[in-house]
Amino acid sequence: MSEPEKEKPDQTGEVTRRDFFNEISLAALGIAGAGAAVVTYNFLSPNVLFEQSMVFRAGNPDLYPVDTVTPLPDQQVYIVRTAAGFYALSTVCTHLGCITQWKPEANLIACPCHGSKFNSGLPPSKALPGTKIEGPAPLPLPHFAMTMTADGELQVDKSQKSDQVLKV
Amino acid sequence: MATTEQFLSRLRATRVWKSVFRRGPARTNRTRSLAVFGNIFLHALPAKVREKSLRVRATYYLGSFTFFLFIVLVITGVLLMFYYHPAVPQAYRDMKDLRFAVANGVFLRNLHRLAAHAMVAAVFAHMFHVFYRGGYKSPREFNWVVGVLLLLVTLFLSYTGYLLPWDQLAYWAITVGTGIISAMPVLGAKIRFLALGGNQVGENALLRFYVLHCVVLPLVAVVLIAVHFWRVQKDGGLTVGENSRGEDGGQEKL
Amino acid sequence: MADKKNYEAGFSSDALKNPQRIVFITKKTSAKVRGDVGKQFMTYPHLLLREAIAFQVLAIVLVVVSLLWDAPLEQLANPLVTPNPAKAPWYFLGLQELLHYFPPFVAGILIPSLVVVALVVIPYFNVNVKGEPIWATNREKRLLVVLGTLMILSVFLAYFDAWTVLAPTILIGGLLLLSYFGAPERPGWTDYFRTRPVSWWVMTWFIAVALTLTLVGTFFRGPGWSWVWPWRPYGA
Numbered sequence A: 001m002s003e004p005e006k007e008k009p010d011q012t013g014e015v016t017r018r019d020f021f022n023e024i025s026l027a028a029l030g031i032a033g034a035g036a037a038v039v040t041y042n043f044l045s046p047n048v049l050f051e052q053s054m055v056f057r058a059g060n061p062d063l064y065p066v067d068t069v070t071p072l073p074d075q076q077v078y079i080v081r082t083a084a085g086f087y088a089l090s091t092v093c094t095h096l097g098c099i100t101q102w103k104p105e106a107n108l109i110a111c112p113c114h115g116s117k118f119n120s121g122l123p124p125s126k127a128l129p130g131t132k133i134e135g136p137a138p139l140p141l142p143h144f145a146m147t148m149t150a151d152g153e154l155q156v157d158k159s160q161k162s163d164q165v166l167k168v
Numbered sequence B: 001m002a003t004t005e006q007f008l009s010r011l012r013a014t015r016v017w018k019s020v021f022r023r024g025p026a027r028t029n030r031t032r033s034l035a036v037f038g039n040i041f042l043h044a045l046p047a048k049v050r051e052k053s054l055r056v057r058a059t060y061y062l063g064s065f066t067f068f069l070f071i072v073l074v075i076t077g078v079l080l081m082f083y084y085h086p087a088v089p090q091a092y093r094d095m096k097d098l099r100f101a102v103a104n105g106v107f108l109r110n111l112h113r114l115a116a117h118a119m120v121a122a123v124f125a126h127m128f129h130v131f132y133r134g135g136y137k138s139p140r141e142f143n144w145v146v147g148v149l150l151l152l153v154t155l156f157l158s159y160t161g162y163l164l165p166w167d168q169l170a171y172w173a174i175t176v177g178t179g180i181i182s183a184m185p186v187l188g189a190k191i192r193f194l195a196l197g198g199n200q201v202g203e204n205a206l207l208r209f210y211v212l213h214c215v216v217l218p219l220v221a222v223v224l225i226a227v228h229f230w231r232v233q234k235d236g237g238l239t240v241g242e243n244s245r246g247e248d249g250g251q252e253k254l
Numbered sequence C: 001m002a003d004k005k006n007y008e009a010g011f012s013s014d015a016l017k018n019p020q021r022i023v024f025i026t027k028k029t030s031a032k033v034r035g036d037v038g039k040q041f042m043t044y045p046h047l048l049l050r051e052a053i054a055f056q057v058l059a060i061v062l063v064v065v066s067l068l069w070d071a072p073l074e075q076l077a078n079p080l081v082t083p084n085p086a087k088a089p090w091y092f093l094g095l096q097e098l099l100h101y102f103p104p105f106v107a108g109i110l111i112p113s114l115v116v117v118a119l120v121v122i123p124y125f126n127v128n129v130k131g132e133p134i135w136a137t138n139r140e141k142r143l144l145v146v147l148g149t150l151m152i153l154s155v156f157l158a159y160f161d162a163w164t165v166l167a168p169t170i171l172i173g174g175l176l177l178l179s180y181f182g183a184p185e186r187p188g189w190t191d192y193f194r195t196r197p198v199s200w201w202v203m204t205w206f207i208a209v210a211l212t213l214t215l216v217g218t219f220f221r222g223p224g225w226s227w228v229w230p231w232r233p234y235g236a
Helices: A017-044 B002-013 B015-020 B029-037 B062-081 B090-100 B105-132 B141-163 B168-181 B188-196 B203-234 C043-068 C090-099 C104-124 C139-159 C163-179 C189-194 C198-219
Strands: A055-059 A068-072 A077-082 A085-090 A101-103 A108-110 A117-119 A132-134 A143-148 A154-161 B048-050 C007-011 C022-026 C040-042
Touching: A077 A154, A085 A154, B002 B015, B029 C040, B029 C043, B048 C043, B062 B105, B062 B203, B062 C043, B090 B105, B105 B141, B105 C043, B105 C090, B105 C198, B141 B168, B141 B203, B141 C090, B141 C104, B168 B188, B168 B203, B168 C090, B168 C104, B188 B203, C040 C043, C090 C104, C090 C163, C090 C198, C139 C163, C163 C189, C163 C198
Parallel strands: none
Antiparallel strands: A055 A154, A068 A077, A077 A085, A085 A143, A101 A108, A108 A117, A117 A132, A143 A154, B048 C040, C007 C022
């Protein structure tokens, strides 16, 4: 029915010309396919993002009284000032990405989605700001790196995490 | 009436008609077979079907309903596409336009959303029904797998469509969902970055979900549906074997 | 008792031509139809017209409901404000309820992947193709296995406070244990359950759990994913 089988079982392990060309062609196709996949992945992976800059200025330190939590909703950051200094906390809950809310009457930060609660770090609490009190969140709220600019303003870099408090 | 009959038979005798429809009226078994066998849209079906498979209680027509819902979704979806810009925040304004400014916009959007939810429910119902009837057993294993893939495609279609109105419901459902994706070890963050076209749910995410929802996933669905229908016929058709309800009075064995 | 032969023996039908031909039919030679063909109808018109009617019925129902009920549209998406509660579409609410008890990786990735894999693998598990009831053989041994599995599962779920999964598990488990005591002499629903195979019980358990999770996630969860009674307004 099909073409007659001319190949005899190869005793010596030599590669026939037909096999060689078959294998070369398949390898070439494979390389082309892999290349196409990589090129497509690179194409789909954006290099330029029109999102907010991760570095922003938070103004003069005197804007923030001691022992307060000031939410900056546009930046998704809380500026927490205690006696120890400044912290920049992420407002994004570490569970699934919902935006938490600062509850001054309860002295904690709460997430509306599944009920996670985080420490504010303000007295009488002795814990660091952002540590988890209860709820399904797996991690505490991350702290972002804070520095002082040359002209005396606070600067937050959301692309860097830091566990140093900024002393002013 | 007689004149209509005459008119139709004269129409059918014209050269133009005969060039388009070649088999003649389907009044003999031969022409009835040709109506299915010779038709590009229908030739995946068999020319004859078993009496058992026609009964409502055989399949409750669940598979058919799922497919019909898909058709309704494609038609209403295409119509909605004429008024929708996948841009932020224009998408939301377009939803408002559809509701207040476009003739029958409310109706079409309602129909689209209703059919979407109904299709997800129908796919689940169809799957469970096939399971309980044993329609996955050999030689139909592969068709069952194709069915599971169709279930996933349906869920993805519904999920990508969910973002498109760009309202609070949409935005946060997708934020939570892509948050879960990043919980996957090793690849999670990369997959989320690719899916959103960035780090946040923004205009890139909307555009990507729009393309997935309107082009990529429907194409995949059509291909899988074609395979699914073809496999039904090749595996022996519906309601074969001891598991089918039929003249034996409904003795169901799993 | 197990039949090791993989063929069936029979007689050819035409005794004149083949006076003593014995036919050997091996199992699973090809994907052939195994069943009585029975009465057949032409696809056109019988099947196609039924499908057309089904489509029209569906269209009417869809159109009527679409004219009466409007699809929801909330406010413009606001990345700064998370609504409370933030709920997924209904077919994912079961998953979201599961997320309440288990970490995101388990409830969001592991369990759904396992479910999909389990679904895909179902037809390739050629165990019990004939659909033997669970209590057909080895009754006592199987009862012990069932009891043991239920006990371990219940303890595990209770440890994680996963009541929404525990309740249907206990319900279906209870039904399964009850079915052990069914007997052919007492027809009725106990006998129906008695004759169900393992695969039926596993799937029914899965559907019961998924249904409970989805219903709870839809109707019984309010702000902060706290428990609410659906007939009471939020905050009551």
